[in-house]
Amino acid sequence: MNETTGLRVVVTGATGNVGTSVVRTLAEDPRVGSVLGLARRVPDLAFPRTEWAAVDLGEEADGDGLAGWFAGADAVVHLAWRFQPTHDPALTWQTNVLGSLRVFRAVVAAGVPALVHASSVGAYSPGPKEAPGVDESWPTHGWPDAAYCREKSYLERVLDTFEYEHPHVRVVRMRPAFLFKETSASEQRRIFAGRFLPGPLVRPDLLPWVPDMKGLVLQALHTDDAADAYRQAVLRDVSGAFNLAADPVVDARVLGELLEAKVVRVPTGVVRAALAAAWSARLAPASPHLFDAVLRLPVLDASRARRELGWQPLRTSTDAIQEFLEGVRKGSGEQTAPLAGRRAS
Secondary structure: OEOOOEEEEEEEOOOOHHHHHHHHHHHOOOOEEEEEEEEOOOOOOOOOOEEEEEOOOOOOOOOHHHHHHHOOOOEEEEOOOOOOOOOOHHHHHHHHHHHHHHHHHHHHHHOOOEEEEEOOHHHOOOOOOOOOOEOOOOOOOOOOOOHHHHHHHHHHHHHHHHHHHOOOOEEEEEEEOEEEOHHHHHHHHHHHHOOOOOHHHOOHHHOOEEEEOOOOOEOEEEHHHHHHHHHHHHHOOOOEEEEEOOOOOEOHHHHHHHHOOEEEEOOHHHHHHHHHHHHHOOOOOOOHHHHHHHOOOOOEOOHHHHHHOOOOOOOOHHHHHHHHHHHHHHOOOOOOOOOOOOOOO
């Protein structure tokens, strides 16, 4: 760190749900001298001491170009990820896995001392669904039938080797639960439900019941709270994995209270069959394989992040979900290509 100019931080995937929050929170910290946001398309956003550059990790032939962007950085925060198309896992592998390998090589080539990598709860092997949850030592073999989990898990193994071969690089792996905020709602609706879901219909009075299925237990976190953990990971001399999640754990009962809806027991097989049919017909972008993975995700114990990062989420999990639902209804977004708002009606 330059004592007069502050830290220089490069963020990949800087225009998505997590990226916009991370760039904003870094830019607002006086200890950060400059932020370079890398994304496939330069956004119409302005933050203090922030620059943008167009870089597509899926098309970068080698790490030489990336190393040039990383030169002089005190930390690289790697967030870039492609969720679609779920029908073409070879294409997502190109960006998510091969693109990440290019980032890791470029970090070494540029002599960057710290790498903060966006892993996920999806990297974890199936586990318990009740509190206190699993800590960061739980196996990270993912759910092999889901491309998202395979890719996150594979990169965990890559980083195991990376840390062994490059002990001089401080590596942090963030493993957050589901991340929501109002301005990501339109993007997340397109990714998981499809662009034709009428946002105004996502209202409590039009959702009379919520399904209660075995394994439908998850955790959520406001994206801005997750971004604060990333900021702390950049600024503090920490390494290793950190679970990120807010209370309470969300199950059908909590969703029913949130939506003022009746909880109805539904066979898991019926829901999966309907989702599989919609996905096969290309009517729904979320694959049944990801649905299978969600039903098996463990509940996370985030006490290490609270203890070593001094981190505390400011919002509950239900606050984050409520904000997301409001964003879906309003078609909220942000001035970036991934987060562009759109109110389907």
